[in-house]
Each structure stands twice: as C-alpha cells, then as structure tokens.
Amino acid sequence: MRIATWNINSITVRIDRLLAWLERSGTDVLCLQELKCDAAAFPTERLREHGYEAAVHADGRWNGVAVLSRVGLTEVETGLRAGPEFDGKAEPRAVAATCGGARVWSVYVPNGREVGHPHFAYKLRWLAALKDTVAQDAAGERPFAVLGDFNVAPADEDVYDLAQFEGATHVTDVERAALEALRGTGLSDVVPRPLKYDKPFTYWDYRQLCFPKNRGMRIDLVYGNAAFAGAVKDAYVDREERKGKGASDHAPVVVDLDA
C-alpha cells in the first residue's frame, strides 16, 4: 500500500495537479493539509470519479484537512479530543480515518507565528492534545500513523541553514520537546529519502529562489507506531511535484508499506 502526506496549499487551485499526481504516483491513501476551502467547495465528485473517497474537515479560508483513500475509508474522526481553541474557535486541523487496515491522522499543526505570540502557545497546546488523542492507537497493534505538516523541524539538520532560524519558530527546544513527547507514545519518525541532494526537505519558501537553491526544511512528517514502521519498505520526498508553475510550496512525502 502506498500512503502519502501533502500540504497542498489550496485544493481549489490545485485540483488538476492533485488528480494528475494521484494517477502518476499510484497513491492509495493521501493525507492533505491546507485545503483552504469549506466543506461545500471540496471536490468530492471529481475525486470519486478517480476512485477516491474522502474524509474532510474544513470550514473556509484557512486550514482544512482531509484523508483520501481508494482502499476503503471508515471510522472517520474530526478534530483532536479536547483540542485547544484559538480566538475562541476550534480550527479544522485534524481528521482521522481507517484505510486498508491502517489508521491514519492527517494533521496541520498551527504555525506559531512568532516565539511568544499567543499562536505559539496555542501550537504547543495543540501538540499536547495531539499526543493525548493518539496515545492509545500509537501503543496498539494495528498499523497507525500521524502524517502531516507538523510545522516543526525535528533536528538541526532539518533546515538548510540553522543561522537563518535564530530566534524563529519551528526549531525551538520547546517545539522539539513536544514532538519528542509525541514520539514517546510509541511513534517513530519515518524519515524519507531525498530524490536529489543530501537532505529530505519537504518545504521550500516560494520567495528568493529557495527551491532551486534547495533552501528547504523538513517539516512534513510521518510518525508511525511499531506495526506501521515495521511495514515500511520505502519512503521518499517527491520533489518533482514541487517543480513548475502552480506548485504547492510543499512536496508530498510518500511511504510504501508491505501489504
């Protein structure tokens, strides 16, 4: 089974690219983030025509997540249990489904904006709620994974130049400690291989030639439990999808599982 995660940065403007990529990659299960649409605008019919069911959690201009599957889709759950609010609102940033024998969460972790900003505290609360939500499945026997845009680079080598991130979000000790606590529930980082260069970056800013210069970050992650990680045959970042006009600023991370 081929399973992937991709921050698509608007499913509306990239639906043709999405359908072409699904066909080209042969992906069975895809976790999507940053849909930037509401539930009514989600392209359910076009995906169904291509053989994919969808579990969607979206409410408009920002955020929005989904799980697409052509190998079955059951037990849909929307939102974290006891998830925190920002500005009095629970944003659509997490959705789970069971697909082809594996249970997956598609997550879009809050950005944090700046260290010390209320959004940064929200990010840490959100990651703590994610840990509590997934702990039971992480410790279970069924293949289970949390996939998505974590908005944290787990280690120094996951950014192109640490000096550029002095005082910035995404690389702080507290954010990394929150990921470590999440892994502590029984999850391990399924690190993909890059198709070019030495590091498996998954995001490159649109500005200043970051992609051609490979000034990237690894922030789109796959955290799998023992049953999931033990079934991994291969994992890679599909940087080809980051190329060309109309690309998302994130590339898909693709994982191949036995059976």
Add this chain to the structure above:
DNA sequence: ATGGCTGTCCAGGACAGA
C-alpha cells in the same frame, strides 16, 4: 531544467504562511 511569493476574500489590500 527551475524560477525571483502565493491563495483567499473582497474589490487593492490585508492576512497568513514558516
């Protein structure tokens, strides 16, 4: 072997992204 931001909402500019 690719691109110097981009998408959304609302009407040129703010806001968010990371």
